[in-house]
Amino acid sequence: MDPSIWELETFYRNRDLIIIGAGFTGLWTAISVKEKFPAKSVLVVERSSVPIGASTRNAGFACFGSLTEIIADSQKMGGERTLELVKMRFEGLKKIQDYFTPDEIDFELCGGYEILNNDQFLAHIDDVNFQLKSITGLQKTFILNSKKLEEFGFRNSEYLVENPCEGNLHSGKLLQKLLEKCHGLGVEFLFGTEVSKISEDEDHVLIKTENFEISAENLIIATNAFTKNLVEDLDLFPARGQILLTEPIENLKIKGTFHYDEGFYYFRNLGNRILLGGARNLDFETEETSTLETTDFLQNHLENFLKTVVLPGQKFKVSHRWSGIMAMGAEKSPVVKAISKRQIVAVRLSGMGVALAPKIGEQVAEMIGDHCKNLIS
Ligand SMILES: Cc1cc2nc3c(=O)[nH]c(=O)nc-3n(C[C@H](O)[C@H](O)[C@H](O)COP(=O)(O)OP(=O)(O)OC[C@H]3O[C@@H](n4cnc5c(N)ncnc54)[C@H](O)[C@@H]3O)c2cc1C
Numbered sequence: 066m067d068p069s070i071w072e073l074e075t076f077y078r079n080r081d082l083i084i085i086g087a088g089f090t091g092l093w094t095a096i097s098v099k100e101k102f103p104a105k106s107v108l109v110v111e112r113s114s115v116p117i118g119a120s121t122r123n124a125g126f127a128c129f130g131s132l133t134e135i136i137a138d139s140q141k142m143g144g145e146r147t148l149e150l151v152k153m154r155f156e157g158l159k160k161i162q163d164y165f166t167p168d169e170i171d172f173e174l175c176g177g178y179e180i181l182n183n184d185q186f187l188a189h190i191d192d193v194n195f196q197l198k199s200i201t202g203l204q205k206t207f208i209l210n211s212k213k214l215e216e217f218g219f220r221n222s223e224y225l226v227e228n229p230c231e232g233n234l235h236s237g238k239l240l241q242k243l244l245e246k247c248h249g250l251g252v253e254f255l256f257g258t259e260v261s262k263i264s265e266d267e268d269h270v271l272i273k274t275e276n277f278e279i280s281a282e283n284l285i286i287a288t289n290a291f292t293k294n295l296v297e298d299l300d301l302f303p304a305r306g307q308i309l310l311t312e313p314i315e316n317l318k319i320k321g322t323f324h325y326d327e328g329f330y331y332f333r334n335l336g337n338r339i340l341l342g343g344a345r346n347l348d349f350e351t352e353e354t355s356t357l358e359t360t361d362f363l364q365n366h367l368e369n370f371l372k373t374v375v376l377p378g379q380k381f382k383v384s385h386r387w388s389g390i391m392a393m394g395a396e397k398s399p400v401v402k403a404i405s406k407r408q409i410v411a412v413r414l415s416g417m418g419v420a421l422a423p424k425i426g427e428q429v430a431e432m433i434g435d436h437c438k439n440l441i442s
Contacts, residue, residue, distance in 0.1 A: 068277050076255065077277045080106040082433065085260050085272065085295070086287035087111035088120035089418055090411050092243040093426030094285055099250035101430045107252045108279070110272065112259035117357070118289050119418060120240055122389025124308060124331055124342050127161070127172065127232040129154035129420055131179040131324040132207045133186045135193055142396050144196065150398055152200045154420035155230070161239070161423060164246070170239045175333075177231025177322040178213070180374070181224040190226070201230050218318050220377050233322050233333050236419065263295055263408070270407040283433055286410045289418075290355055290392035296404060300394040301413050303355040307363045308342035310335065310385040314376070325374065328416065332375055338384075339375060341367055359386045391416055401428050409433070 068077055082098060084091045087109050095107050115121060130138070130151050138147040162172060181187070190207050197206040210227040219225070247254075262273040269280040286295055290303040314337055322333040330343040344366050345352045351360060364386055371381060392413045394400070399421055400413045409432055411425050 066276055072277070077279050079269070079279065080108045080253075080281045082107045082283050082285065083270075083272055083279060083281040084109045084285040084287055085111075086118070086289065086291075087116040087244075087254065087256070088118045088287065088289060089240070089243070089422035090289065090414060090425055091116075091285070091287035092240070092247055093422045094287060094411060094429045095247050095252040095426075096243065096250060097426035097430035098433060099247075099252055102433075103250070108255065108281070109247070109252060110255045110258050110260055110274075110279075112257070114257050116240065118291065119306075119389045119391050119414070120422075121237055122308075122357075122387055123236050123306070123419065124333060124340055125233050125236045125335075125419070126177070126322045126331060126333065126417075127158050127234050127419060128177055128322060128324075128417060129158060129231070130417070131177070131228070131328055132190060132193060132226050133179060133181070133327045134324070135197075136186055136189050137327050138397055142398070146396075146398065148196060148200070150421075151197065153424045154417055155200050157420040157423040158232075161234070161419075164423075165239070165242050169242055171235035172232060173234070174230075174232040175321045177228040177324070178210075178217075179207075179226045179228075179324040180214075180219060180222045181226065182222060184224065187224065187226075203230070206230060216318065217320075218377070218379070219374065221374060231322055234419070239419070260295065265405055265407055270405075282407065284408045285429055285433075286404075286408065286412065289412050289414060290390040292392070292410060292412045296410055299400060299410065299412070300396075301392050301400065302353055302394070304345060304391045304393045304415075305352045305354050305356070305388050306342055306345060306391055306416070307352075307359050307367065307388045308340060308386065309364060309367050309371075309383050310341075311339045311371070311381045312384045313337045314339065314379065314381055319375070323375075330370060330374075339371065339381070341371055341375065343367070344370065355390045357388055357390065359388050391418075399425060401425055401432075403432065 208227045260272045270284040271280045317337045329346045332341040401411045
């Protein structure tokens, strides 16, 4: 189908900036660019009718790293890089709270907890607290508070570490508020539009879709786990995360966000229901996929985890099951870099993208600059 002149001169006209992907990264980037450069025309192109990647299918933790994750990351990528990442997440969460009221996004500073079954990591708690003081402002970001295990009904667990700075939110509402903000700033959108190819010459970068092409001065690729279709040679692979949600549970004692096994399991209350996700580490191979399905193997395992760890002795029924796709790599840090004169990738947000995306948006806006069409000189 050939486009009409009316379409070519409006919806499909050239823009200063095109962003591919309307997840948290794409939307925060659009906001940061428009706030910094109001005159720039910005178009976000999203393949689905609503963004379908990780942003609308996650667990809604407003978190910046549990004690064991921070220790494990420091061992893998060094203390300095780990702290940089924690700082970025902490500031990202602050930014979300600056932009939106708790009611608008169901944000609750409920406190986060990590369940441990041995004391191996507890020896490092003072050290980690010392490192985090400059970020959270607290003498003790992580507090051993095992007496709460009983309060929550976790009778099969040994230790509980509390983090008062952690919260949760409603990811769907956050995404809708970001869209509203974008509309207010004059960002334009094309939903249901998959970009199949990107090309670049001296003067422009061009995106191709099934029915039309649009060119821009600069392009941001914010497609996270789905980036390999558009950009080669990135250290990135898809990692599916599966989730289940129970029906309301009478007299539910659990309130907060909870991490288990270095973050491979996570659960929280959603009102008086339990949302539980994870266990990818039991079947890494199958879960390295961008197919949005759930598997009996992992869902059964999650149910068993609910029975034994989260709700021992309590009756529950599962009402919803879904999955979403994260982007992982050799390191946990995101990839935000220019890949040509006109293109930037902002991807690989792993499992804490709610917090990272607001700061990634700022980084990209800095890189674009006022007139900088040439990102690599
Ligand atoms: C199960 C699960 C639980 C999680 N829990 C949490 C949590 O509790 N807290 C937390 O902080 N993080 C969590 N995360 C991670 C977080 O959701 C992600 O890091 C974050 O949403 C990534 O945002 P994004 O915008 O970069 O990517 P995405 O949200 O994946 O957005 C990419 C967008 O690009 C679009 N797209 C892809 N290809 C094309 C194309 N060719 N053309 C046009 N559009 C395209 C997709 O449709 C998609 O909407 C979780 C993730 C999953 C999967």
